[in-house]
Amino acid sequence: MKYDCIIIGGGISGLTCGIKCAKEGMSCAVITAGMSALHFSSGSIDLLGYYPDNTIVHTPADVLNSFAVNKPDHPYAKCGPDIVMEALNFLREELSEQELELCSNGNNNHFHVTPVGTLKPTFLSQKSVFNENINQAFKKNTTISIINFKGYRDFNSDIAAVNLKKHRLFTDCTITSNSIDLQDLQGAVKEAIELRSIDISRIFDKDENLHEIAERLKRAAGDSEFIGVPAVAGLENHKTVYEQLVDLTEKIVYEIPTLPPSIPGMRIDRALKSRFSGLGGVLITGDRIIGGTIVNDQVTRVYTKHHQQEGMTARNVVLASGSFFSGGMVAEIGNIKEPIFGLLVDYPKQREEWRSQLFFQKPAHPFLSFGVRTDENLNPNVQNGPLVKNLFCAGAVLAGYNPISEGSGGGVAAGTGYYAALQAKKRCDDIRKGNE
Amino acid sequence: MKKFETRVIVIGGGATGTGILRDLSLRGIRCVLVEKDDLASGTTGRNHGLLHSGARYAVKDIISAKECIAENMILKKIARHCVENTGGLFVELPNDDNTYFEKLVTGCRDAGIDCNEIPLNRAMEIEPNLNAEVKRVLKVPDATIDPFRLASANTLDSMEHGAVVLTHTEVVSMIMDQGIVKGIRCFDRLGQEDIEIYGEFVVNAAGIWGQRICNKAGIQFPMHPSKGSMVIIDYRVNNVVVNRCRVPADGDIIVPGDTVSLIGTTSKMIPLEKIDEVTTDDDDIDVLLNGGEALIPNISKTRVLRVFGGVRPLVADTGDTRGRDISRGIVLTDHEERDGLKGFATITGGKLMTYRLMAEKTTDLVCEKLGINRKCETHIIPLPGSERETLSDKQTYKSIPETVVGSTRFRHGERAYRILKGDRKNYSLSCECEMVTSGEIEYAIENLQVKDLVDLRRRTRLGMGPCQGTLCAYRAAGIFFETGAADYENAAKMLIDFMEERWKGIRPVLWGDTLREAEFSYWIYQGLFGLGNLVKETKGRGEGVVVEEEY
Known part of the structure; x- marks a missing residue:
């Protein structure tokens, strides 16, 4: 069969694109090798966190226009700020269909607490993550208790508490750290000697444990008004788990991200995938696109690892294959390439210019901005070849933005994924009109 | 300000310094070691970890070759848990000078290094990744040694025998009185505290940094820093040490170590100001990868994990009679004899391989100065961890x-x-x-x-x-x-x-x-x-x- 759209990559970008395509009535398939950047993320969606001079952006929705005007090669300039905001709203609505609520602090950024107790600006967070105005939320003499689970080393409540206390906002607050044991509860892997986030989320997912967990949290928190826990409070039943925890502890409970695997990221991953499948999209997991045929200005066929001979055909192809880590881009000793189609890539030839001298230097390493160059419709060029008109690039495979130093990864992923779907839809409509 | 007294002060926490500390404490002498950074953080931890058989030196430097094979046999016993007895090969490739092989065999025989030529199919069995075009292969008793473990075990044994170890503590100045070194002033960077240590003898075992220590004592002691860079491959692609059978040059050895393999080594003179921040140039990396590729094809396609460089403490001036030609040998300088400064000696030159021998010679000198009559036992007593196997069950x-x-x-x-x-x-x-x-x-x-x-x-x-x-x-x-x-x-x-x-x-x-x-x-x-x-x-x-x- 010939799909209206084949999407290469199952991260935020590819799945947002897939859901939009499916909702527009297109036949589409998402091909994903497995885990995506979501599994290593905080689970919050950044829109724009930092200006080019590294100062914090407080009202990203308002500054998006001027930001895009100053950076014409930025993906935000290509989609247009309105589409980006529309895409984020779309993402919120689609996730809420799957009982995963994303919250924002109005049009402003909020600051989420990190595993080392720093504060990072972000735009959308899950309901279980602090997402209010930080200047108003914590009054003088507020008491906060950060509670970890025994045997879990991918979060450290002491480090988080000590550093959080150093922020001016919290100097007059009491922040304590504590830990409780959950290893005697239902669903705990008794013989486990190293606990990972997923092990603990399974304990939370068991309904019969919730009263006991809440009781222990409450006891450990003592008089504190706020409880911070590592973000492992349920995966499959997260919504109920979180509501119950708040009810039963009678305290304000917030989740703080952890080292990977990221349970909040996995919640988004699951919700997007089941939404996509629920809308009739074809999700092909555990396979990967290894190449494609381009004739003139069209991708005519793509080949997967498991279907190397016959391949698959589609009217449109969206390349949402991610950055280097995900394999969307490949760096060799002297060059950088896009491995599936051999697309034109923006990067300096000298290896020295790929990275900064210090690991934590600002601005962030140049290689984070390397990627496929596209026109304003997200169409790329083949290396030394034509513009490919039915191929659209989305997400981290794109050049022209630095997801970490800008704090823009989520917004670019969702925005360009959504925009690619609109472009594909337009082409499908044009083809149908032509046939009539 | 903290003050205390000991008998001997050792400056430098590399293999030599920790080796001296162990030798002193085994001979019952109270001692303190001061290291400005961490144990094995200098040249000791920045080499390829080869436990030389001596074959590498057998053609040009028979003295070093003999020292190597003697220490090789000792370390395989006393530092068993730091050594992996891999064995080593010298391989001759098509365009290599084919007279070198015979010279090597003769050199090894003269130095007492057990070597024998093995058939090519046997060599490929031992090391399946080896370049298939290899001409001749000589098997030698090379092995590998973990320098971090070695320095750590020497330190542990010293401390168990009463020695005191101060890491992250830098020497600020020497305490001197009428031509006699009485101790050192140092600064504890973690505790942010000044410390004065008084002793009867100070040993400068700071390697390439030893020149600065000498300057603090008012002595000129020129050294030539020689930088060696290495590349670490993320997989253990070889199981035995693979040497190129030719005159020593850049990129002529691949050493397996734990879970990785290392391609060594380059050699470049650098100015003394650069010894604290050793960087590796892109052309060094190319030379090493090409050299590695000749021995084990496709090694450069394997993930390169990281690169690092160390600085060899080559000595330019050894006082009077000795010249540059033996500058990679052991240089023990009694500053009383050379400069008229009592209570101070510098040990430098040498190699990781001969650290124990360097420590023995230094400790012998210290004992002579202090009038102590105790024999060295570091060649007999195993390091902590290398004792006779007790845990086979x-x-x-x-x-x-x-x-x-x-x-x-x-x-x-x-x-x-x-x-x-x-x-x-x-x-x-x-x-x-x-x-x-x-x-x-x-x-x-x-x-x-x-x-x-x-x-x-x-x-x-x-x-x-x-x-x-x-x-x-x-x-x-x-x-x-x-x-x-x-x-x-x-x-x-x-x-x-x-x-x-x-x-x-x-x-x-x-x-x-x-x-x-x-x-x-x-x-x-x-x-x-x-x-x-x-x-x-x-x-x-x-x-x-x-x-x-x-x-």
Whole structure:
């Protein structure tokens, strides 16, 4: 069969694109090798966190226009700020269909607490993550208790508490750290000697444990008004788990991200995938696109690892294959390439210019901005070849933005994924009109 | 200001310094070691870890070759747990000078190095990845040695015999009185404290940094720093040491070590000002990868994990009669004889391979000066961990995964029994790449002079594997604070120092999977943690965290 759209990559970008395509009535398939950047993320969606001079952006929705005007090669300039905001709203609505609520602090950024107790600006967070105005939320003499689970080393409540206390906002607050044991509860892997986030989320997912967990949290928190826990409070039943925890502890409970695997990221991953499948999209997991045929200005066929001979055909192809880590881009000793189609890539030839001298230097390493160059419709060029008109690039495979130093990864992923779907839809409509 | 007294002060915590400390303490002499950074953080920890058979020197330098084979036999016994008895090959490739092979065989025979030519099919069996076009192969008793483990075991034994070890403590000046060295003034960088140590004799075992120590004593002691760079491959692609059978040159050896292989080595003179920040140039990397490729084809396609460089302390002026031609040999200088300064000696030159012999000669001199009549025993008494096997009974650890038992014993030898016991939570893995458990981390912090995450890496291999510390550094930091070894105030600082230390070796080889891994690390430490936002100043250790954001 010939799909209206084949999407290469199952991260935020590819799945947002897939859901939009499916909702527009297109036949589409998402091909994903497995885990995506979501599994290593905080689970919050950044829109724009930092200006080019590294100062914090407080009202990203308002500054998006001027930001895009100053950076014409930025993906935000290509989609247009309105589409980006529309895409984020779309993402919120689609996730809420799957009982995963994303919250924002109005049009402003909020600051989420990190595993080392720093504060990072972000735009959308899950309901279980602090997402209010930080200047108003914590009054003088507020008491906060950060509670970890025994045997879990991918979060450290002491480090988080000590550093959080150093922020001016919290100097007059009491922040304590504590830990409780959950290893005697239902669903705990008794013989486990190293606990990972997923092990603990399974304990939370068991309904019969919730009263006991809440009781222990409450006891450990003592008089504190706020409880911070590592973000492992349920995966499959997260919504109920979180509501119950708040009810039963009678305290304000917030989740703080952890080292990977990221349970909040996995919640988004699951919700997007089941939404996509629920809308009739074809999700092909555990396979990967290894190449494609381009004739003139069209991708005519793509080949997967498991279907190397016959391949698959589609009217449109969206390349949402991610950055280097995900394999969307490949760096060799002297060059950088896009491995599936051999697309034109923006990067300096000298290896020295790929990275900064210090690991934590600002601005962030140049290689984070390397990627496929596209026109304003997200169409790329083949290396030394034509513009490919039915191929659209989305997400981290794109050049022209630095997801970490800008704090823009989520917004670019969702925005360009959504925009690619609109472009594909337009082409499908044009083809149908032509046939009539 | 802290003041105390001892008999002998040793400056430098490399193989030589820790070796001298052990020799002194085994002879019952009270002693203190002062190291400005960490044990094995200088040249000792920055070489390819070859336990020379001496064959490499057999053609040109018979004295070094004989020293090597003698020490080789000793270290295989007394430092058993630091040595992997791999064996080594010298391989002649098609365009190599074919007269070198015979010279090598003759040289080895003269030096007493057991070597024999083996058939090519046997060589390919031993080392299947070897270049198939190899012409002739000579088998030699090369092996590998872990210099971190070696310095650590020497230190541990010294401390168990009463020696005092002060790491992260830098010598500020010498205490001198009428042409006699009476002690040293130093600064403890972690405790931020001045210390005066008085003693009857000061030994300068600071390697290439020894020139600066001599200057503090008012002595000119010129050295020629020679930089050697190496590339680490993320897989153990060879099982025996593979040498190119030709006149020594850049990129002519591949040494297996633990889970990785190393391509060595380049040789470049550098100015003395550059010895603290050794960098590797892109052309060094090309030379090494091409050299490695000739011995083991496709090695450069394997992931390059990192690069590093060390500085050899070559001596330019040995006082009077000796010249440059033996400058890679051992140079022990009695400054009373050379400069009329009593109570002070400098030991330099030499190689990791001959560290024990250097220590023996130095300690003999110290004993002579102090009028002590005790013989050296370091060639007989095994290092802690290398004692006779007592733990062969696997039953003891039947509840612990064999991989964990194996890794722990590989690193700590017989001392592993102190780690592999107690609560099961002690077996939980903090570093999956190198199988380092929480128990091993606690043991290292408590017993092996570990002050921060960078030190911990040298004692346990934590963060040396494919992920380069991305997942384990944060976990290990937690254990650090729980054991009370550091306070939480410095958590961010310690993590930043560790990541920056790792970055130095990754930066020059940022392509392929190494770039992917670096992107992942950056996502976690900057994208997820925002660590870079927290600290303004990242120079030096123990500085506080500056929060600079407005919300």
